[in-house]
Amino acid sequence: MRLSGGKSIYGATLGILMLEARFPRIVGDMGHADTFPFPVQYRLVDGASPDRVVRHGADGLLGPFVDAARDLVRHGCDGITTNCGFLSLFQTELAAAVNVPVATSSLMQVATVNRLLPAGKRAGLLTISGSTLTDAHLVAAGVPPDTPIATTEGGAEFTRAILDDEETLDPALAEADNVSAALMLCTDDSVGAIVLECTNMTPYAAAIRAATGRPVFTMVGFASWFHSALSPRLDGGRYGL
Structure with missing residues (x-):
């Protein structure tokens, strides 16, 4: 049996684009890694404060989000999501910028x-x-x-x-x-x-x-459903790729 490579990191297939924030994140929040029963990768998007994204239409932030999404893909992610529903504005552009599925919102x-x-x-x-x-x-x-x-x-x-x-x-x-x-x-x-x-x-x-x-x-339920397609569970209960 021969294995195929091509990724930098394995076993953490879901990438999450994170706003730059300091408010407390409790279990259940996407920004708390214990929320998920599987490993995820995070990328902080510089300048993407909650105020700027939610109250000001994420003005000027498409480029930084695209760069962060591409970096997650370079580090082994097979799907990209975000931690803010207002980022639906970037769904088309992010999906076009990376060669993996994207679920922004x-x-x-x-x-x-x-x-x-x-x-x-x-x-x-x-x-x-x-x-x-x-x-x-x-x-x-x-x-x-x-x-x-x-x-x-x-x-x-x-x-x-x-x-x-x-x-x-x-x-x-x-x-x-x-x-x-x-x-x-x-x-x-x-x-x-x-x-x-x-x-x-x-x-x-x-x-x-x-x-x-x-x-x-x-969104956590949506992300978990998304992840189940990226890394289906194996017979023994482990996750795949």
């Missing part, structure tokens, strides 16, 4: 979730910043324009702590913000499932599910 799940639901039901979207989530973000991810959207803006903790990149975070208050916004979203009776735009929302998915009774789709 949790928003990309909305169209698929809609196909899963009964007639008359659709996905609702929970975002960290409803005021700056534009039609361009939705179109880039294939999200129907009439999708119900709610936001954690105006809450006590979550949006402020993340987007202002604060060094402390109260998880209980952040969870309360997410649950409150999700309940508001579900006042629309057509909402049959919830897609969390923000990757930092994943630690609160169970609480959102319990409070709303709706299935909750996260």
